[in-house]
Amino acid sequence: MPAPLLEARGVVKSYVTPQGRLQILKGVDLSLGPGETLALMGESGSGKSTLLNLAAGLDAADAGEIRLCGARLGELGEAERARLRRENTGLVFQRFNLIASLTVAQNLSFQARLCGRLDAAWQAELTERLGLARLAARYPEALSGGQQQRVAIGRALAAQPKLILADEPTGNLDEASGDEALALMLDLVAASGAALLMVTHSARLAGRLARRARLEHGVMAPA
Known part of the structure; x- marks a missing residue:
């Protein structure tokens, strides 16, 4: 079996609030291998986005261990985490x-x-498959929400990263546009051979991915 691209073991995370310390994650385990797609579900406040930020090295866990491409994030400085994230992950x-x-x-x-x-051939393929060829010279303010989402997906995939981390990537779109954007993302993820960890509230969208997991009260529960 290939080594996991992303591995979390006993991850704990809390934040200080005016009401005191709030524990968000209470010992989370997760593993994602090359080519796998995993939907992370849960109610608002369950810790989904917190876990995604920890996986990206944008924040540090209080306890436990997160490995990204074999590297222990807790042992790296901010600059090293940024380099690892830049070289191995795409964020949506x-x-x-x-x-x-x-x-x-x-x-x-x-x-x-x-x-x-930068791979010119892959960039051209992304541009074409995302339907952005005629929009290539426009600026974001001249695009619709759906078009901006396509650009965001393309940007995350352009460097052909090993891991895509997506936080409610279709949350600002209507159902039809969201379905279309997710279908494109899954198709392009498969074409690039990347793994995908996607946070979503939607059981319907989660059903499009190969695996599902659920965060409840800071711990993993059956999806």
């Missing part, structure tokens, strides 16, 4: 976080250029 958020001063084509290539892995 509910808020698209496109760069307003860059065109569609420049936004698509941004992550790939950062890590020195």
